[in-house]
Amino acid sequence: MAAPTDFLNYIDSNKDSFIDRLAKAVEIPGVSGDPARREDVFRMGDFLDAELKKYGVETKRVDIGTHTMEGEQLKLPPLVLGRIGNDSSKKTLLIYGHFDVQPAFKSDGWKYEPFKLTREDETGKLYGRGSTDDKGPIMGWVNVLEAHSKLQKPLPVNIRFCFEGMEESGSEGLDEFILEEVKKQDSWFKGVDAVCISDNYWLNTRTPCLTYGLRGIAYYKLNISGPGADLHSGVFGRMVHEPMTDLVLLMSKLVDQNGKILVPGVDEMVAPADAEEQAIYERLDYSIEDVETSAGAAIALSDNKAEVLMGRMRSPSLSLHGIEGAFYGVGAKTVIPAKVGGKFSIRLVPPQTPDNITPLVEKYLNAEFKKLGSKNKMNVEYLHGGKPWVEDHKHWSYEAARRATETIYKQTPDYTREGGSIPVTLTFAEALGVNVLLLPMGRGDDGAHSTNEKLDISNYIEGTKLLGTYLYEVEAGTKA
Numbered sequence: 001m002a003a004p005t006d007f008l009n010y011i012d013s014n015k016d017s018f019i020d021r022l023a024k025a026v027e028i029p030g031v032s033g034d035p036a037r038r039e040d041v042f043r044m045g046d047f048l049d050a051e052l053k054k055y056g057v058e059t060k061r062v063d064i065g066t067h068t069m070e071g072e073q074l075k076l077p078p079l080v081l082g083r084i085g086n087d088s089s090k091k092t093l094l095i096y097g098h099f100d101v102q103p104a105f106k107s108d109g110w111k112y113e114p115f116k117l118t119r120e121d122e123t124g125k126l127y128g129r130g131s132t133d134d135k136g137p138i139m140g141w142v143n144v145l146e147a148h149s150k151l152q153k154p155l156p157v158n159i160r161f162c163f164e165g166m167e168e169s170g171s172e173g174l175d176e177f178i179l180e181e182v183k184k185q186d187s188w189f190k191g192v193d194a195v196c197i198s199d200n201y202w203l204n205t206r207t208p209c210l211t212y213g214l215r216g217i218a219y220y221k222l223n224i225s226g227p228g229a230d231l232h233s234g235v236f237g238r239m240v241h242e243p244m245t246d247l248v249l250l251m252s253k254l255v256d257q258n259g260k261i262l263v264p265g266v267d268e269m270v271a272p273a274d275a276e277e278q279a280i281y282e283r284l285d286y287s288i289e290d291v292e293t294s295a296g297a298a299i300a301l302s303d304n305k306a307e308v309l310m311g312r313m314r315s316p317s318l319s320l321h322g323i324e325g326a327f328y329g330v331g332a333k334t335v336i337p338a339k340v341g342g343k344f345s346i347r348l349v350p351p352q353t354p355d356n357i358t359p360l361v362e363k364y365l366n367a368e369f370k371k372l373g374s375k376n377k378m379n380v381e382y383l384h385g386g387k388p389w390v391e392d393h394k395h396w397s398y399e400a401a402r403r404a405t406e407t408i409y410k411q412t413p414d415y416t417r418e419g420g421s422i423p424v425t426l427t428f429a430e431a432l433g434v435n436v437l438l439l440p441m442g443r444g445d446d447g448a449h450s451t452n453e454k455l456d457i458s459n460y461i462e463g464t465k466l467l468g469t470y471l472y473e474v475e476a477g478t479k480a
Helices: 005-013 015-026 035-054 135-150 174-181 243-251 275-283 288-295 305-313 354-372 396-409 424-432 457-479
Strands: 058-062 066-069 072-075 079-084 092-098 118-120 125-127 158-164 194-197 209-214 216-225 317-324 339-348 377-386 414-418 435-438 454-456
Touching: 005 015, 005 135, 005 457, 015 035, 015 135, 015 457, 035 058, 035 072, 035 079, 035 135, 035 158, 092 135, 092 424, 125 457, 135 457, 174 424, 194 396, 194 424, 209 396, 209 435, 216 243, 216 354, 243 317, 243 339, 243 354, 275 305, 288 305, 305 414, 339 354, 339 377, 354 377, 396 435, 396 457, 424 435, 454 457
Parallel strands: 092 158, 092 194, 194 435, 209 414
Antiparallel strands: 058 079, 066 072, 079 158, 118 125, 125 454, 216 339, 216 377, 317 339
16 A cells, blocks of 8 residues: 555655754764763753654653763663554554764764764765664654644554664663563553564665664673883883783784684584575675775675675674774874773674673683783673574565555565664564564665765655555555
């Protein structure tokens, strides 16, 4: 069932006001990983709560406690829950999203100020941190609510919302809330038939997709300490064991230049793809050129499309992210750091979990550190993680999303597994016992987490139509 014409026309005619709504959201620098920005995450939650209430959504703010970050105890941002509709003849959908963002500074290489949405009409792009991850999709849902409210049209389904402000920092407190909430007689999630999440992207810039799998993640910090304070290299160089030297040597032993994970047992845990599965990747509308366009350089690990795609979707990967405590500013500081911490993560696929991977990482690094014969001290710190997830893509929710995509984009979507991680996906699937759909708004070149993150205006507006049309296709499937 196609969405009503007046709904689609309303979206088109209110494009500028919808972009203005997204601009207001982007201007709130809610970086969950920065204690100095914690109040901004709260402020973004307030903004979202107010937007939902405008259009008849009953909301609830849920305090989920405190946590410690960089030695400081901080309040976790409250969850923003919402519900609208209670018609037993309609399906009930749970919509999840997150309103926190990654750090961003103009000096990182941004074309524009990252926390000011910049509209480039000549390219049709909207630049700003959070534009595609995940404020654009969240504002898309608010746009759908506005259209129905202003047109005085009832929504075709009942909707429940669950929005969090800690997704970029491991979704702390969310799993515990969900697991406790589902036990309640009057649970906020009572009666939910399926979950829809818009927090991922097309594979490329051409073909919409539906995502039925995500890699998990295990994130670590490798700490090396030695001297009682930072030392002068001219005084102590080649006199003492240096933490930075040990750290660089150990991090070089985690992964090779071709992506092979060197921690014994990690790669070996995953069975190779058979011919039938490999054919799935061969059929996807994606090329090595797409990889390299998105990366901004000709640096793909292989010229074999299926091999590269499987590296992203169905194989684990290990990436080195950064070093805490090291000198990185301008100039030539000749310091020997007293303590350094190397951050790395492993993206996981079934049957891997943080619980069965972490012992392998710890055992390997302890053994490699022992080989160095260093007098420094080393420990491996597990920071956060989540399990991988794979869903049934023949479910009615996916079928509704397929029909909606064909209506709006005039294309049949690709069915993909994604390389990123949204830990709450599996929690919803297991705790509620329902299907979870990933319905992306943005394109593969949006640059989420990177400099110059953007969302194409067409994806924002057509994506809003897609979200609304999906609701009508769910309704049509119910009546069929």
